[in-house]
Amino acid sequence: MKEIYIKIQAFLRKHDHLYTMFFAFFFIGMVYLIMLNQDGNQLAFSHLMYIPIVITGGILGGWYGLAIGIIAGLVAGPLMPWDLSTGEPQRAIDWIFRMSMMGVVGFLSGLLGRGYQQAISKINQIEAYDQNTRLHNLNYLRTLKMPYKISYTVASVEINNCELICDVLGIEAYVSYINRIANNLEKSLPYCVVVTPIFHQLWILVQQKDLESEIQIVMDAIHQATIIDGNPIFVDYSVGFATKRHLPGIDLSSHFMHADIAAKEAKKNFLTHMTYKDIKANMQFEFELLSDFSKSLHNGDIYMVYQPKVNLRTRQANGLEALIRWEHPTKRMIAPDQFIPAVEQTAMINDMTETVFRWVLEYQTRLKAKGLSVPISINISTKNLYNQQFYKQMVSIFNEFQINPNQVELEITETVLMENPDLCKKMLDEFSSFGFKIAVDDFGKGYSSLAYLAQFPINTIKIDRFFTKQILINPTTQTIVKATIDLAKNLGYEVLIEGIEDVETANLLDKLGCHSAQGYLFMKPKKEEEITEYLRKIYK
Ligand code: C2E
Numbered sequence: 001m002k003e004i005y006i007k008i009q010a011f012l013r014k015h016d017h018l019y020t021m022f023f024a025f026f027f028i029g030m031v032y033l034i035m036l037n038q039d040g041n042q043l044a045f046s047h048l049m050y051i052p053i054v055i056t057g058g059i060l061g062g063w064y065g066l067a068i069g070i071i072a073g074l075v076a077g078p079l080m081p082w083d084l085s086t087g088e089p090q091r092a093i094d095w096i097f098r099m100s101m102m103g104v105v106g107f108l109s110g111l112l113g114r115g116y117q118q119a120i121s122k123i124n125q126i127e128a129y130d131q132n133t134r135l136h137n138l139n140y141l142r143t144l145k146m147p148y149k150i151s152y153t154v155a156s157v158e159i160n161n162c163e164l165i166c167d168v169l170g171i172e173a174y175v176s177y178i179n180r181i182a183n184n185l186e187k188s189l190p191y192c193v194v195v196t197p198i199f200h201q202l203w204i205l206v207q208q209k210d211l212e213s214e215i216q217i218v219m220d221a222i223h224q225a226t227i228i229d230g231n232p233i234f235v236d237y238s239v240g241f242a243t244k245r246h247l248p249g250i251d252l253s254s255h256f257m258h259a260d261i262a263a264k265e266a267k268k269n270f271l272t273h274m275t276y277k278d279i280k281a282n283m284q285f286e287f288e289l290l291s292d293f294s295k296s297l298h299n300g301d302i303y304m305v306y307q308p309k310v311n312l313r314t315r316q317a318n319g320l321e322a323l324i325r326w327e328h329p330t331k332r333m334i335a336p337d338q339f340i341p342a343v344e345q346t347a348m349i350n351d352m353t354e355t356v357f358r359w360v361l362e363y364q365t366r367l368k369a370k371g372l373s374v375p376i377s378i379n380i381s382t383k384n385l386y387n388q389q390f391y392k393q394m395v396s397i398f399n400e401f402q403i404n405p406n407q408v409e410l411e412i413t414e415t416v417l418m419e420n421p422d423l424c425k426k427m428l429d430e431f432s433s434f435g436f437k438i439a440v441d442d443f444g445k446g447y448s449s450l451a452y453l454a455q456f457p458i459n460t461i462k463i464d465r466f467f468t469k470q471i472l473i474n475p476t477t478q479t480i481v482k483a484t485i486d487l488a489k490n491l492g493y494e495v496l497i498e499g500i501e502d503v504e505t506a507n508l509l510d511k512l513g514c515h516s517a518q519g520y521l522f523m524k525p526k527k528e529e530e531i532t533e534y535l536r537k538i539y540k
Pocket residue numbers: 307322323324335336337340356378379380381411441442465498499500501518519520521525
């Protein structure tokens with residue numbers, strides 16, 4: 001039905017000349033008959049001719065107005081006698097003057113009409129199009145009427161490096177890029193609407209048939225548009241998809257909120273696209289985890305495992321790292337990387353770190369009772385450092401135990417130190433003065449330098465396992481690691497390397513002068529009983 005309506009509309013638009021002229025001739029004919037009926041040209045009925053003249057000129061422009069004016073002048077002129085009963089013709093000067101006036105009026109109304117049409121189309125253009133991108137704007141979307149109660153696929157495309165493209169290739173190149181996307185989409189998806197709510201963003205609305213294929217088409221359209229004259233340009237984009245049912249009274253632009261969220265999430269996760277459904281599933285998973293977390297922290301589902309730190313020369317354990325584990329009753333084993341980022345978004349992270357600290361100190365007390373004095377490190381979250389009370393609470397827990405503070409090491413990631421150096425320095429100075437050791441975790445991931453780290457009271461540098469994986473195959477990595485070890489040692493730091501899984505790497509790092517290491521080669525993180533057994537054998 002809708003297709004027939006669109007076809008009729010297109011036909012009318014294409015043939016507007018035909019039916020305007022038809023109307024003009026019909027009207028002129030009618031006036032002619034009226035004049036015949038009213039005693040020829042003696043009454044003023046000829047003035048009715050101005051109606052079709054003005055309308056035709058107004059719609060079709062000056063030349064059509066002039067032509068219809070002349071035709072009307074002839075019909076009301078030589079074709080219409082002065083006196084019907086006698087057949088006496090009009091004076092030539094009369095009808096020629098009238099015809100000229102009609103021609104002039106037709107021509108002028110044509111000029112005015114065209115001016116008016118141009119002004120209207122300019123206003124429409126400004127109202128419905130973005131003047132920079134030449135694509136439809138938000139205004140257009142808000143006034144658009146789309147069928148109700150059917151589903152739409154909506155996509156939000158964020159061009160993350162828009163500024164760079166404009167700087168390097170010029171604004172025109174960027175505009176033509178997003179116009180190419182719109183053209184590609186319009187070719188592959190009939191009735192799709194593309195708007196630019198803001199310069200670096202595109203919104204796409206498609207009547208939904210099959211979400212998967214629509215995602216594919218949109219992603220292809222964006223990708224294909226990156227090729228200019230056979231050469232690809234680098235475009236960093238993230239796309240969010242959502243599905244929406246359009247209901248009366250709802251602004252179409254509000255449908256894009258979830259697609260925007262999905263695009264932002266895709267960017268955060270370094271993905272080209274994400275659907276809101278996936279995010280919602282993740283959010284639900286996280287929500288369920290957070291609901292269960294506090295209970296699990298105190299009922300034994302969450303517990304600690306320990307991984308030995310090994311002296312590379314003697315291959316003997318010289319400490320442990322405490323790592324958290326969560327054996328969820330229904331979701332099985334949940335990795336720390338899965339739940340810690342969610343817990344970090346809540347105040348529960350303080351409870352978690354303090355509980356972990358207490359468990360570690362309890363374990364150290366049990367080890368001490370067995371004659372085993374072993375330093376243990378615990379991981380501190382970024383969010384802990386933002387808690388003003390953190391230092392006080394940790395010290396108050398520590399004071400419940402009889403452990404030497406130098407047996408406690410706090411691991412802080414390098415990125416935290418870069419994000420908020422002032423706050424970190426203040427807190428770490430306090431911990432260090434109290435006697436705790438401080439280690440920089442995941443060193444090398446954050447691109448800071450050892451010179452930068454010199455402002456913090458650091459004892460150990462833990463080189464990230466990213467380097468360990470590469471060191472045997474990549475000579476550059478070997479050079480970097482060697483330089484880092486040398487410099488760190490010269491600055492008086494203890495150097496530990498993470499993630500050693502084979503003897504060759506362990507031997508190489510020993511040769512490079514690295515003090516200690518952690519990794520599956522020596523031992524995977526294990527529960528307390530196994531670790532105690534392991535330590536007992538070593539220190540026997
Ligand atoms: P991390 O602090 O860098 O811990 C080292 C991670 O590497 C651990 O993963 C450990 O199991 C793993 N690992 C050790 N040796 C090897 C190896 O040879 N090969 C490989 N592929 N991996 C190895 P895990 O236990 O899954 O912990 C992941 C991250 O979660 C930790 O990274 C740490 O950032 C965080 N985390 C763990 N426990 C805690 C905790 O109690 N508190 C806080 N705030 N974060 C924790």
